[in-house]
Amino acid sequence: MDLVARLTAELGDAVTVDPERLDAVRTDKSGFIAPNLPLALVEAESVEHVQTTLRLANEAGVGIVPRGMGTGLAAGAVGDAGVIVLSVAKMNRILEINPADELAVVEPGVINADLDDALAPYGLWYAPDPASKAISSIGGNIATNAGGLLCAKYGVTREAVLGLKVVLADGRLLETGHRTVKGVTGYDLTALFVGSEGTLGVVVEATVRALPRPAGDVVTIGAFFPRVRQAALASSAIVEAQLRPAVMELVDGQALEAVRGYLGDAVIRDAMGPTTGDGFLLVQFDESPAPETVLRAVELIEREGGEPRVSTDAATGEQLLGIRRAFHPALAxxxxxxxxxxxxxxxxxxxxxxxxxxxxxxxxxxxxxxxxxxxxxxxxxxxxxxxxxxxxxxxxxxxxxxxxxxMGGTLTGEHGVGILKRHHLIDELGADSYALQRRVKAVFDPRGILNPGKVFEITE
Amino acid sequence: MDLVARLTAELGDAVTVDPERLDAVRTDKSGFIAPNLPLALVEAESVEHVQTTLRLANEAGVGIVPRGMGTGLAAGAVGDAGVIVLSVAKMNRILEINPADELAVVEPGVINADLDDALAPYGLWYAPDPASKAISSIGGNIATNAGGLLCAKYGVTREAVLGLKVVLADGRLLETGHRTVKGVTGYDLTALFVGSEGTLGVVVEATVRALPRPAGDVVTIGAFFPRVRQAALASSAIVEAQLRPAVMELVDGQALEAVRGYLGDAVIRDAMGPTTGDGFLLVQFDESPAPETVLRAVELIEREGGEPRVSTDAATGEQLLGIRRAFHPALAxxxxxxxxxxxxxxxxxxxxxxxxxxxxxxxxxxxxxxxxxxxxxxxxxxxxxxxxxxxxxxxxxxxxxxxxxxMGGTLTGEHGVGILKRHHLIDELGADSYALQRRVKAVFDPRGILNPGKVFEITE
Structure with a gap:
């Protein structure tokens, strides 16, 4: 009996080979489309489903592509010929919200924004806020160590994850991390799984930090600069002046042109007045910033030739943020x-x-x-x-x-390597680290069934 | 030629076999004393020294015990028969302070407090503040993922480390992590090394976060409670009320008795008035807390039967903290x-x-x-x-x-496993995780020369 038949026998309706459904999971939001359909799609509804799928796939030596909401931008969760796509999108329950321990326990298919909404009545929040937060899942966020707009002040996904339940390649269930703030018993496997893009195991539960939601007033500054370089220098100056904005976003001239075409000039003029430029900087302070913090930011913006517009009401702040937010829809x-x-x-x-x-x-x-x-x-x-x-x-x-x-930078800040950057990974890591990381993978996945061909280039 | 002779030939004065010196490195601040002297002590003064030591030890199959200032509390850095202790205490230069990128680059032997002092003129700080900060090194802090008093608000060492240079067991130099805030290229080896207690490699350089030093006023509350349980409940209530103190410390009745014997009753009365009790809670807010935050803390303390004393001047705050600080000297x-x-x-x-x-x-x-x-x-x-x-x-x-x-807790929050807790580690991790972690170690250290017998019990 082949693997798909065995899986169907064990998991019934959770397994599909409908070509239309398979077609949908050979792509993601990167635009990459794998040349072929995968063997099947398993839509797990429980930890046991995931364990059964991995156990049988490992025995058969068939590749498994773990997948959340399919919003990735590096083709890290796309299926291709000969593999089974294992979706955890249906495992989307929030299992616990615990204000006393400042944590929540969730299944991997929970949408980022849904978790945040569920925490709000407790005065808590889930800090990582990728731009995809309305459509991306916590499991996928963990797989790519997702970032977003608030990271300089509030950290990336890794800082938000306290512990995990992970199904290993052979179907065993592993628990990592702690419900405590501190803990140093053995290696930090939790951090190792965060950002591992489904190559070490399948996350089936996450214990995440739920921190007090920042309170107080928000002050937003929008500023056009004659040149984008000046906007960038102003941004660096604001970091160096230790002003700690919650959000600081920059839009260059070509991007502004696209936004202008998409929103119309009037919308931008409405938010920013008649001024324009070749670079737009948006700075947002939360937690009722001191007036001198805002004034210093204005001063640094003006020093670099920017024309700041300060807004202390939420509506205008949203209008200014709207300029930045319109960029991706405009390009799309x-x-x-x-x-x-x-x-x-x-x-x-x-x-x-x-x-x-x-x-x-x-x-x-x-x-x-x-x-x-x-x-x-x-x-x-x-x-x-x-x-x-x-x-x-x-x-x-x-x-x-x-x-x-x-410049001492990196290929990917928050989207991951997936397929699209795997040919470049060794350039950043160097041969020693690359080889070492592949050996770490082999410890967790000796038969190489977990997300084959992703992150690490297939060199054999 | 035996290993010590080869090392002496290569490293000269950096190698010592003086029994007095060897005697000093078979213990640490835990009180544990290894039964025998190690073969030799290498006091590395450069990355090359560390590389040479590891390369030769690996060839010879001789164990290496990496060591910083020897302030550990789990016997994680003590030498015993048949091994060489490799101290990085002399590698203690601060290589870079970069306010624009909010980071510092240091050698592992830099004392925690020295780094913090060096950052202060820039308005920056190194947040992890183990109680040992005046005598412990950044390398040792990284090895144990050191914590301290400020962790709930400001994080543990792991959150402060952006990247590392690590000498692997065979002497190769590995770089991990980024100088950037975000980065998700491959596995998070930086986090894997943090807390690994010298079992995966020897840290020879660390790039750490240097964040803006919290500014504003400090408000300190000291409170005696009739029973320590009440103090603990008040503390939990303050967490749940999302008041976010920078410091919240608790001293139980037996500990108070020791402090009282050590400081004398008058000192405590001077700080706290005539009240006393069987539990002492110290709560410190930084960054000019809102008055309602302080009042709410007072209310929660009183609700649990505590008698709070609020101090807004730094001197009284220090007096109150002094009660907590006196505990370890009192016991010692x-x-x-x-x-x-x-x-x-x-x-x-x-x-x-x-x-x-x-x-x-x-x-x-x-x-x-x-x-x-x-x-x-x-x-x-x-x-x-x-x-x-x-x-x-x-x-x-x-x-x-x-x-x-x-209770869902852990054996060690911030001191590490070392020798003292290695027999208990498997109880917390479970057999699967324990075996997996040993296999991860074997990837980095195939001959098992790095800190043998530490963290993982020798079962063969």
Whole structure:
């Protein structure tokens, strides 16, 4: 009996081979589409479903692709020929909210925003806020160590995860971490699983921090600059001045042009007045910032040639944030988009924008870019023609990676490696670390069934 | 040529076999003394020294015990027969302070407080503050994922470490992590090394977060309670009310008695007035807390029967903290002490104190206890007679561990496993995780030369 038949015998309706359903799980939000359909899709409804699937797949030596909501941007959760996609999207219960211990226990399919909404009545929040929070799951967030807009002040997903239940490749259930704030018994396997993109095990439960929701007033500053470099310098100056904004976002000239085309000039004028420029910086302070903090930020913005508009009411703040938020819809409306994800030390942000402009010009490729400037994470966007990366775009993206690495940065701040960046991973890690990490994987997954071909390039 | 001779040939004066020097490195601050002297002590002065030592030891199959300042409390860095102690205490340069990127780069032998002092002129701080901060090194702090008083609000060492340079067992130099805030390229080896107690590699450089030093006024509340359980309940209530104190410390009745004997009644009366009790809670808010925050804490303390004394001037705050700080010197003055280190979910703090009282009474053993109540980390202290744990003390300590685990807690919050808790580790981790972690170790250290016999019990 083949694996799909055995799985169907054990799991019944949770297993499907309907080609339409399989077609949907060979892609994600990156735009990547695997050439072939996977063997089957298992929609697990319980830990036992996940254990059975892995146990049988391991015995058969068949690859398993763990998948949450399919909102990934690196093709880390797409199925292809010969593998089974294991979705945990239906395991979406919030099992516990515990204000006394400041934690929540959730199944992996819980949507990030749903958890946050459930915590709100307790005055608690789940801090990691990827832009996809309305549609992405905690399990997927853990797989990619998801970030978002608030990371410089409130940390990435790794900082929010206290412990995990993980099904190992052979179907055994492993518990990691603690319900306590501190704990140093053995290795930090929890942190090892965070960001491991489904290559070490399948997360079936997570104990996460639920911290007091930041209270107090919000002050938002929007500012246009003549050049994006100046906006980046202002952002770096705000970090160095230790002003600690909750959000600091940057939109470059090409990205602004797209936003303008999408929202219309009037909407931007309504929020920002008649001024315009080639770079837009958005700075938001929470927790009732001291007036001198806001004034200092205004001063640093003006010093770099920016024209700040300060808003202390929530509605105008939202309008200003709306300019930043409109970027991805604007790009999506203009065609298929490859969203890159390099990160640089914050002092190098202006240099990173210079490098992008230079690469854009030399290759004749538009690279509209937004950045989580507060933490140095840039999302240069490539508009893809006809569903394929042209050699020209590929060359430009390769140079972008090299430029980020040369600045002491990284290939991916928050999206993960998946398939799309696996050929570049060794360039960042070096051969020793790359080999060591593959051996760590082999400890957890000796038969190599977990997310084969993802993160680590298949070199054999 | 034997290994010590080869090392001496390569490293000269950095190698010593002087019995007095060797005697000093077969113990640490736990009071444990290894039965025999190690083969030699290497005092590395450079990365190359560490690489040479490991390369040659690996070839020879001789064990290496990495060591910082020797302030550990779990015998994790003590040498014994047949091994070489590799000290990095002399590698104590601060290599970089970078306010723009909010980070510092240090050698492992830098003293925690020295780093913090060096950051202060920039308005920055190094947040992890183990009680040993004046004498313990960053390398040792990383090895044990050191905590301290500020962890509930400001995190443990793991949250402060961005990247590492580590010499692997065979002498190769590995770099992990990023100078960026975000990064998800491959596995989080940085977090894997933090808390690994020298069993995976030797940290020779660390890139750590240097965050803006909390500013504003400090408000300190000291409160005596009739019973320690009430103090613990007040502490849990303050967590649940989301008041976020920077420091929240608890001193039980037996511990108070020791402090009183050490400081004298007058000093305590001077700080706290004539009131006394069987439990002392200290709550400190930083960053100019809102008056309603302080009032709410006072209310919660009074609700549990405590008598709070609020201080808004730094001098009185220090006096109140002095009561807590006097505990370890007081105990040390009374004889040799085994400082335990269990951690429980914060909602179980009162239960943990009940369990300790019950164990103390049943075994007829005094267990004066202080707790980092803000994060649920308790330090029950056993006064050891004549340098040896009596069977009675051992039985009491074993029960303490079991009680903590039964509450969903952990054997060690911040001191590590070392030798002293290795026999208990499997009880907490379970057989699967224990075996898996040993296999992870084998990836990094195939010949088993790194800190042999520490953390994982030698079962072969």
């Amino acid at each position: 409306a203009s065609g298929e988009v490859l969203i890159e994800d390099v990160s640089v030390p914050r002092s190098r942000l202006a240099d990173a924008f210079d490098a992008i402009a230079e690469i854009s010009e030399r290759h004749g490729v538009r690279i509209p870019t937004v950045a989580h400037a507060g933490d140095g994470n840039l999302h240069p966007n490539f508009v893809v023609e006809g569903g394929l990366l042209t050699p020209q775009l590929k060359a430009a993206a390769d140079e972008l990676f090299r430029a980020a690495l040369a | 003055a009374s004889g040799e002490v085994l400082i335990e280190d269990v951690s429980v979910p914060r909602s179980r703090l009162a239960d943990a104190f009940d369990a300790i009282a019950e164990i103390s009474e049943r075994h007829g053993v005094r267990i004066p206890t202080v707790a980092h109540a803000g994060d649920g980390n308790l330090h029950p202290n056993f006064v050891v007679e004549g340098g040896l744990l009596t069977p009675q003390l051992k039985a009491a300590a074993d029960e303490l561990f079991r009680a903590a685990l039964a």
